[in-house]
Amino acid sequence: MREQPSSTQYEPIKIHLILKGLSFLYKLAKGLTWTLVVGALLSGLMLLYLKSRPLPVPNFFAPSMLYDDQGQVFGRLDDGEARIPVRLADLPPSLIAATLAAEDKDFYRHHGFSIKGILRAVAVNVREGQIEQGASTITQQLARNLYLTHDRTWSRKIKEALLTVQLELHYTKNQILELYLNQIYYGHGAYGVGRAAKLYFNKKAEDLTLAESAFLAGIPRGPSHYSPWHHLDRARKRQHHILDLMAKNGKITSAEAQQAKQSALALAPQTRPKQLKANYFRDYVISTLVNRYGLDEAMVRRGGLKIYTTLNTSMQRAAEQAVKQYTGPTPELQGALISVDPRTGSIKAMVGGKDYLTSQYNRVFAKRQPGSSFKPFLYLSALQHGFTPITRIESKPTTFVYQGGTYKPANYRDQYAYRPITMREAIARSDNIYAVSTLLAIGMDREISLAHQLGIKSPLKATPSLALGSYTVSPYEMAEAYATIASAGVRHPLVGITKVVDPFNRIIVQEQNQPQRVASPAHAFVLTKLMSSVLEPGGTGYRVRQQFTRPAAGKTGTTDWDGWIAGYTPDLVTITWVGYDQGKRLPHHQARLSQTIWAHYMKEATKGQPVNDFPVPAGVKGVYIDEETGKLATPLCDRVRFEYFVSGTEPKEIAPQHRMPEKDPTLWEQLVDWWSRL
Template sequence: MNVLNKVRRLVIPILMLVVVLMIGVAITLTKYVTDASKLDLSKLEEPLPKPTVIIDKNSEVVSELSSARFTYVQLSDIPEEVIHAIVAVEDQRFFDHSGVDVRGIARSAWRNYRAGSVVQGGSTITQQLAKNLFLTSDRTYSRKFQEVVTAYRIEREYSKETILELYLNQIYFGEGTWGIQDAANIYFGKDVQDITLTEAALLAALPKAPTHYSPFQNEEKAKQRRDLVLNLLYNQDYLSKSEYEQAINEKVHLRDWELEGLRGKYPSYVDYVIEEAISYGFSEEEILTGGLNIFTHLDPAVQEAIETAYTTDELFPVNSGDELVQSASVVVDPYSGGVRGLVGYRGNHVYRGFNRATQLERQPGSAIKPLAAFAPALESGISANVQIVDRRLDFNGYSPKNFNDRYQGRVSFYDALVHSINVPAVVLLNEIGISAGFEFLQKSGIPLHQEDRNLSLALGGLTNGVSPLQMAQAFSMFPNLGTVNEAHAIKRVTSSSGEILFEAKREKVQVMKPENAYTMTQIMMGVVEEGTGRNAALNRPTAGKTGTTQLPSTSAFQGVSGARDAWFVGYTPELVTAVWVGYDKLDPNHVMSSTGGNHPAKIFQAIMSEALQNTEVRPFQKPVNYQDDFKNNQSKEKEQKEKEKEKNEKELKEKAKDDRPGKGKGRNQNRGRGNSRN
């Protein structure tokens, strides 16, 4: 009896708990069903994504991300190849299930297991239509349940043909494009009625991950995904073996001309905003259709100054072949890290194409010297008034050369940087230790590889390279007295109703002492005033550094003169600007005749003159109690050099007088003969 009582005391609470849980589940499911049942299915026929707007630093709307332009096509006008391809890859049993395909989910799981990756999803076309139109992208059980309920409702109210037509006209295909007609146009420059089998397979390959598989972004990945779709068509008996083999051997052919149509203002900046927003967790689809308000650091005056410069061909090197000399520029506010403007290409814009302003990786050449050698040398305690060795040296097999192969024995810290002399930069890095320069660069935000721990670091010999954005960010420490603010475009993102979805909280790093940062600015003002960057001079305080990388020393470039990359990174008290110029591909037929002090410095000058034309001239910020010893020493040194120069010129003139014909007879003639013998 006691045993039965104990059992009852244990079982009854468990049964009560189960009943409570079942009631809770029932109530929850009832709520989900009720909520899903309230959805207005008539909106299926009016799919208009809300445009996202870009807001500048002045809180003004300056650009719109809208792809709400749908070109609707009837199902009867869509080729069978497209329909077959979409059904084969997205929902093989579309015409057999009632909105949710349990068998399809199991089959997809098995095929994904065999393939070693996700090649098919479990959601049906009807479920995707429900998700895309009504529900959030949250991966929760409640959202999935609502999707299932809505899919069943859609199947009851619409025919299979209508569902497929709605889906094909509304699904996102990447490159800011919705609908099969606009996708055919954006990728192939064709109407959907005119596309081929392989083009149909490529379009069907995109909805799974439009950005990842976009052929404009990565043609090889797009082709692999396309061939997988063709294989599914073959396995599902839509293609014969010969048709399949012929199709997979076809190359990807994309349109190679610019389409007419509005992409919005400031395309390079907008591309970077999208790139940055995606890094914060937003999907491209959310960004383009979510009706978001994206608040940015964009300054229209700066952006338009850059875009004006990039339409002025005279500022750029003449093409040495059939390819356009490319370029990219970034302007950053050193006190906030805000990207005020950027352009990442010359020529035609491709939506979310390769953005050289932010994605480029090129060696910076001598533009790295302030960051890799001179600034860390000051931080290590070396005086800016020191004289540095300048002669041919060998550092355990590494023998740096000056550009003109001329050496002065010793040069001042100032002259070594102002005139961009190579050997002194390497000497400095060797003296302070490679680790000191390496760590200084890392703190500045310059990405490095472990193999970069060598003395060529002082001259920009990096394994991977840098982007203009990274260089602008790193140089921002100098006008900001040693502090680097992480460069970024977006301040915050809100919903259409004003709810804050994201707010930037960027790091700032004190890289060097304010006094040393100001000293570096004084030296780099000399680069613009009397050194390699004179073409960058403005009618206001300006500092900066040039950089040029040489052609490879391979047999292919023997006898070929020119440069691979040319840089100018400069700044005023208000803004920092990095400019890169070069070819995308390097071969003997595409060689640039320029240096960092030539075209990049001129581009900098054009951008900054326009951007700052209505800005009051002011000096660089000076640290409290800063001692002008360096400046005074430089002034004295210059005065001494001028005096020596005048003295030498006077002696040369006197000598020239003595050497004139008819001079030197009598005693003078005899004295001259005696000296010549000595």
């Protein structure tokens, strides 16, 4: 039997392993110690270097400049307001506490960077599922605002970190906070809390109450988003949040927070901005750069940027003149106009109201009922699903049954043809019975899908009233959708900015429009030819021909509250709207002013340009038809029209009452063939 080794035999092995482990730990500790020592020495040398280096001169850039489609300056984004300097010692403690609660509650406990703040922001944003809280300290924000652009690059972040350290080394905490409060942007051209207090409350910053302090402290996080004049509810909600934070931080009591929440705010009225060119378009540019491209608003306004736009200044001038001239005599009546190049989606003119100084609300983005101006989207879908220009439907009072319900539309002033009418006639006369019949025939889901493909983004419901434009959309959406039809079925998302260059000539925004085909050129062309009847005698938009005679197509739209016309040439799409802001009913004679505005503008906008007709694409065939029967016409027909069809859908039969006698059919067939090819 083999003898088992005793435990004493393993003792030397254990001792050896322990000694080896201790040796490893010693070497590791020694290495870490040297690493820490070297790191500390390098950090110390870096701090000494940064301390010895003077801070760069702050970047107080000039206002950002706007350039038109010819590369010429036509305006600036911010004239700027003189700051009202304030001393930290003179400010109410409530303002300082509110600012720290809103932006950096550990400001006096960190050295420029807050690890706790970063972790807290990550936790909040994960919990909320969106960016609710930032992680930048006040010192970091000051470094960025004083010395850097707001581009999101690693080099900028590294520079920001180094400048943050320098600020902490060169200035005391109170000095940094004072610089911050005099530098930060509070919206509407107000830089610094002194100017903001004067602008919003018409008082000195030193006299702000607790409620006012918390209110102002909430604005810099998003000056446009929390604008007191444009989004008061949002601003008050953020004020309440900051008051709760102040109570949580022990700066005020819960009772004081509650009392401040209930305090009425005596907001000063919005000051009338200085007159600038293309004001509504200017605001659109700012909004786009902030909300779509994520640029800081203060940088957009006063970052010395060169903003190249698609605006045509002569067209803009004509648009402003037309809207103001024809809505001006009627108090409270408003108008809007947007004009785009359908070949690129470039916005050439934008007017959001007749007087920017009175109202800065941009009605180009207002949601209104389009009425019959929505019908072309329906008829394009109809052409894609078997309808032709000569498809006939009875025009008479009709009650439609759908999904267990009924719907009884009516034509304007109960005017009906009381006979079958063609699609061309239905479009020209804006026949509602034809439209609803068509919608129910092709399917409401198909119509909604196509409208969204064309450029309509607003929600639409599958009800019969969809055919009559009962669901609200904006002129901006209508412009994109009509431009898709005018560009032979290719959708170009609307664009107002081509590129943005910073003061160092670096491109920070470059627009890259991605066109998408959503309809065939043949279907779009046939629809365009049908819509040309709207502007001819007998059409609802015939008044425009008194001023504008170029080849064009369009559609009017009238509701009890809105007057529209959406129309285009091969080179320019223009949407005009008139109405009242507060839901006041619009008399029919005022609704027609949209046509006057459109015609006046289009005449001026196209002056001096070549007269172009819509080119006939492949896949289209034109034939002479007998208007009475819808069949191929002969030289003997009384009422003949040359009509375009998508190839293969044109009529093949000859008008029966005009056939030649049987004695010479060959001659007659040759004559008809010759006539149809004219």
